[in-house]
Amino acid sequence: MAEVLLFHHAQGLTPGVHAFAESLRGAGHAVHVPDLYEGRVFENLEEGAAHAQGIGFGTLVERGRAAAAELPAELVYAGFSLGVLPAQYLAQTRTGAKGALLFHSCVPTSEFGGDWPRQVPVQIHGMEADEYFVDEGDLDAARALVESAPDAAELFLYPGKQHLFADNSLPSYDEHAATLLTRRVLALLDGIE
Numbered sequence: 001m002a003e004v005l006l007f008h009h010a011q012g013l014t015p016g017v018h019a020f021a022e023s024l025r026g027a028g029h030a031v032h033v034p035d036l037y038e039g040r041v042f043e044n045l046e047e048g049a050a051h052a053q054g055i056g057f058g059t060l061v062e063r064g065r066a067a068a069a070e071l072p073a074e075l076v077y078a079g080f081s082l083g084v085l086p087a088q089y090l091a092q093t094r095t096g097a098k099g100a101l102l103f104h105s106c107v108p109t110s111e112f113g114g115d116w117p118r119q120v121p122v123q124i125h126g127m128e129a130d131e132y133f134v135d136e137g138d139l140d141a142a143r144a145l146v147e148s149a150p151d152a153a154e155l156f157l158y159p160g161k162q163h164l165f166a167d168n169s170l171p172s173y174d175e176h177a178a179t180l181l182t183r184r185v186l187a188l189l190d191g192i193e
Helices: 015-026 045-055 057-069 081-093 131-135 138-148 175-190
Strands: 003-007 030-032 076-080 099-103 122-127 153-158
Touching (some): 003 015, 003 057, 003 081, 015 030, 015 175, 045 057, 057 081, 076 175, 081 099, 099 175, 122 138, 122 175, 138 153
Parallel strands (some): 003 076, 076 099, 122 153
16 A cells, blocks of 8 residues: 555646545555645636746645655655646655656756656656647656656656646546556556555
């Protein structure tokens, strides 16, 4: 059984984020889902992104760090889009990380102080024509991470252009891609001791 700390995306802690956490719990894993927005949920990505910018990305990462501080060090850090910021930060910097799951986003490892820790397996999932993932540099960061840590990192690209395709409460949901993503995530989690 793995223990996962899962961070929500820019629209907040939606029913789809909870549903994803439940799918991991149903497979026997412990999942913690902190609310970085203190109860706020947004109808669309633009409103949520504006809220995140108003709070400040540094504040969101700090809220993620505070959530992790209350848990054991041996965690898998996961994040949807905006939630990748605290997830990737913690996976790269907190001793004891067991893995990372980066959905719809990836940040250059240099943002968090250097190279990817080679003992920490990471999966990055995104759609090949998602304008946020492709045009904003996330795909380039993901490819660079895989190149720098080929034994630890995997990049999975899915056909389509949806951004938050794994959140079943949003119009962007893609059942086929989300099912495949979940299967791949569970394979990683099942291999973690």
